[in-house]
Amino acid sequence: MSGKADPRHAGDGSTSRTRLDRGRAALGPALELVHTGRAPTRAVLTAELGVTRATAGAVAAELEALGLIRVDARPGAAAGSQGRPSHKLAVADDGPVALAAQVHADGFRAALVGLGGRIVATAPGCEVVDADPAKVLASVVTAGAELLRETGLRCVGAGLAVPSAVAEPEGLALNPLHLAWPAGAPVRDIFAEQVRAAGIDGPAFAANDVNLAALAEHRHGAGRGARDLLCVATGHRGVGGALVLDGRLHRGSSGLALEVGHLTVHPEGRPCHCGSRGCLDVETDPLAFLTEAGREPGPEVSLLQQSIDLIRHHYDDPAVRTAAEAIVDRLGLGLAGLVNILNPDRIILGGLHRTLLDADPARLRAVVADRSLWGQSGGVPILPCTLDHNSLVGAAELAWQPVLDDPLGALTARG
Missing domain, CATH: 3.30.420.40 (ATPase, nucleotide binding domain)
Known part of the structure; x- marks a missing residue:
């Protein structure tokens, strides 16, 4: 899958490679299960994916090699339990992050969000929103870029939440009335341009803030x-x-x-x-x-x-x-x-x-x-x-989605 030598696979020969090839299509679904907390152990992952234990193990190992999850091979058995406890699965604490940005009527904020909807770092919020969306988005991206420099974490992409309907496929903010931005502002293109100018890796996305709050809550919160x-x-x-x-x-x-x-x-x-x-x-x-x-x-x-x-x-x-x-x-x-x-x-x-x-x-x-x-x-x-910052978390979900769809392709394509 990654094509890199991995000591965990040494000695397995073609058997290990066959399992990995068979499980490659399961990488995305497996990552989403861990990301949303629905697969806390390898046993649950095996059952949810409907694959063999060996295939599930190979999939989990590859996701760990990509730096996305942690596999605890020696979890403590619960008191009174029998048999060998299953390996525990969790998102990697030091794994990649997405840059999330939110703009609302009373300010804007940038954050870094890891898998699992975990906010890793936030920049101090600003309480003044300029009538020019380019100025605002330049400021919020600059704040996010500084967080990335401070933490040294890899970025998979960037997502923006705005208090407006966002028309697709153009990415236009049709009615940002409470921001005094012009109707139809091309916020996604402006945001993407600022992300590229800041040297941030990955694609950039934009969507309505309540849509993103709902997405975050569905994956990690009350929904x-x-x-x-x-x-x-x-x-x-x-x-x-x-x-x-x-x-x-x-x-x-x-x-x-x-x-x-x-x-x-x-x-x-x-x-x-x-x-x-x-x-x-x-x-x-x-x-x-x-x-x-x-x-x-x-x-x-x-x-x-x-x-x-x-x-x-x-x-x-x-x-x-x-x-x-x-x-x-x-x-x-x-x-x-x-x-x-x-x-x-x-x-x-x-x-x-x-x-x-x-x-x-x-x-x-x-x-x-x-x-x-x-x-x-x-x-x-x-x-x-x-979730306290569900629109920010939802904005990050936009950037994480390509990785959830194809972890290997999304991460190895950018080195």
């Missing part, structure tokens, strides 16, 4: 194990949604699926930038909550953080509680409509919506159950997102 996963989140401004079907993001015909922010939940409500009124985007985001609670947003802390702090520390204030209940009712109405259309087997909520769920889970679940057909028939689990 793990769901077949049809709906994610709805409000970050610093606006509301986004995403759907993961059978492990893959549902992007629609041109990358624009699940613009849930423009579902009407309050017909006589606030005017929305889309031209309608009372959309989720303007009725359930942090600005809507602060306005409903009669609080004047301050410039010193992001709208999201102000809203979260208000709920966590002042929920006993009648004005705050009443505002939270109003937002929950509107959110529940929107989720009920989505349940009727999509019939997901799990819903996860991020950003302010996660905090609202934590504050009053019974109320939100009751609204969804009462207003949706499938909710009435049994209920859809509604859970909070569990």
Whole structure:
């Protein structure tokens, strides 16, 4: 597979090579199983892949030789267990990383993310977003390049999360309204150009931040194990949604699926930038909550953080509680409509919506159950997102995907 001499294979002759050739197609699936925590041991890997133990061992050994995973050949047996314990598998702590970048209304951040969704290093965030996307992306890539220099880690590629629908195949940010960027900015090409200029190896990708949050949660967080996963989140401004079907993001015909922010939940409500009124985007985001609670947003802390702090520390204030209940009712109405259309087997909520769920889970679940057909028939689990930086982790998943598809090809092609 790698073509390099490996002392572990010496003496096996053609038998070892035959096993490796037979298992080459299993490298990607095997790496994804370890990456997502679904194969903690070689025995589980063997069962999940449906191969022989010898083939699974050869596959695990090759992934270890590529520097992607660790194989513990001498794990301690559990107390009371019988027989030889299976080799333990884990992602390599010192393995390659992906450069992840996120831009939102209140700043941007860069990080290095390894396999397993593990954030290895982060750069200090910036709180000023220029109206020129090229300037912003140059700054965030420069921060990421500095992290790579400091750590000395190999980079497999770069991913960018933006608070906008990203049209495919062009990679255009169609509606980055809260960033003051021009509509249709070619963010993927700009990002890729900055990545190349910084001397960073690997391909560059860009996608909507909530799509990427859903992908990260599905692989490493609250959405793990769901077949049809709906994610709805409000970050610093606006509301986004995403759907993961059978492990893959549902992007629609041109990358624009699940613009849930423009579902009407309050017909006589606030005017929305889309031209309608009372959309989720303007009725359930942090600005809507602060306005409903009669609080004047301050410039010193992001709208999201102000809203979260208000709920966590002042929920006993009648004005705050009443505002939270109003937002929950509107959110529940929107989720009920989505349940009727999509019939997901799990819903996860991020950003302010996660905090609202934590504050009053019974109320939100009751609204969804009462207003949706499938909710009435049994209920859809509604859970909070569990990853603190899921959009960053999701951006890294974009860069990791070519490696997951073909570990040997992706890594050896770049030396």
